[in-house]
Amino acid sequence: MPDICKLNPTFPFNFEINRSKRKSLVLYVKSGKVEVRAPRYASTKWIHEFVYDKKDWIESELARQKRHMKQRLVIADGREVTFLGKPRTIVALISPQQDVKVTRDFLFIYTRQNTPEKLEKLFNRWLKEKAMEHMTTETIKIARELGLEDRLNKVIFRKTKTKWGHCCQDGTIQYNWLAMMAPREVIRYLIVHECSHLKHMDHSKRFWQTVESICPDYSEHRHWLAENGHRFWSRQ
Numbered sequence: 001m002p003d004i005c006k007l008n009p010t011f012p013f014n015f016e017i018n019r020s021k022r023k024s025l026v027l028y029v030k031s032g033k034v035e036v037r038a039p040r041y042a043s044t045k046w047i048h049e050f051v052y053d054k055k056d057w058i059e060s061e062l063a064r065q066k067r068h069m070k071q072r073l074v075i076a077d078g079r080e081v082t083f084l085g086k087p088r089t090i091v092a093l094i095s096p097q098q099d100v101k102v103t104r105d106f107l108f109i110y111t112r113q114n115t116p117e118k119l120e121k122l123f124n125r126w127l128k129e130k131a132m133e134h135m136t137t138e139t140i141k142i143a144r145e146l147g148l149e150d151r152l153n154k155v156i157f158r159k160t161k162t163k164w165g166h167c168c169q170d171g172t173i174q175y176n177w178l179a180m181m182a183p184r185e186v187i188r189y190l191i192v193h194e195c196s197h198l199k200h201m202d203h204s205k206r207f208w209q210t211v212e213s214i215c216p217d218y219s220e221h222r223h224w225l226a227e228n229g230h231r232f233w234s235r236q
């Protein structure tokens with residue numbers, strides 16, 4: 001059983017202490033929770049001092065995570081969602097024929113049941129289809145532009161938690177279809193990034209030079225994705 005350090009005046013947050021065979025203290029702030037991993041015989045004083053030392057950082061990190069959580073996607077009637085970087089208002093309509101249609105300002109979701117789970121499922125299925133069309137075509141185009149089409153094997157889509165894209169040794173490129181919510185230039189950067197891995201399997205200087213050769217503003221797009229990518233994940 002972990003120790004839970006309940007609110008005390010020194011700490012404006014709770015934290016959990018998990019003891020194990022480890023030799024040093026380490027701190028995690030994840031999903032709004034604070035955890036200290038400590039050696040089995042670490043004194044409470046040592047742990048408290050360690051946490052106290054990082055108090056300001058922990059507080060700002062908790063606030064940042066809370067803010068990000070609020071900014072997360074909600075697929076519901078009247079909410080806003082971006083597609084290719086442009087905001088559209090979701091309109092949920094009851095219909096026996098389930099479908100999703102996008103217009104300049106709206107995203108119509110035709111559904112048999114107007115529940116958050118159902119809307120999200122329909123939205124994801126649609127977004128994945130759009131990604132398969134758009135990102136596959138663009139990947140072939142960009143691989144060709146870089147003279148690397150021979151190394152491209154296939155393009156697959158998965159909703160991975162940690163990465164927007166991935167390139168395997170065998171030339172398979174994988175994308176997270178949620179990227180379709182980003183602006184076109186950002187999606188293009190992501191594709192250029194993965195295609196450049198067909199040549200360099202690392203993030204070396206030569207790799208970034210390849211990226212830059214056809215995407216000169218890459219650092220701006222990379223930054224955008226790091227700052228805004230969390231908005232594409234739903235709260236559920």
Ligand SMILES: [Zn+2]
Nearest residue numbers: 193197202203
């Ligand atoms: Zn990479």
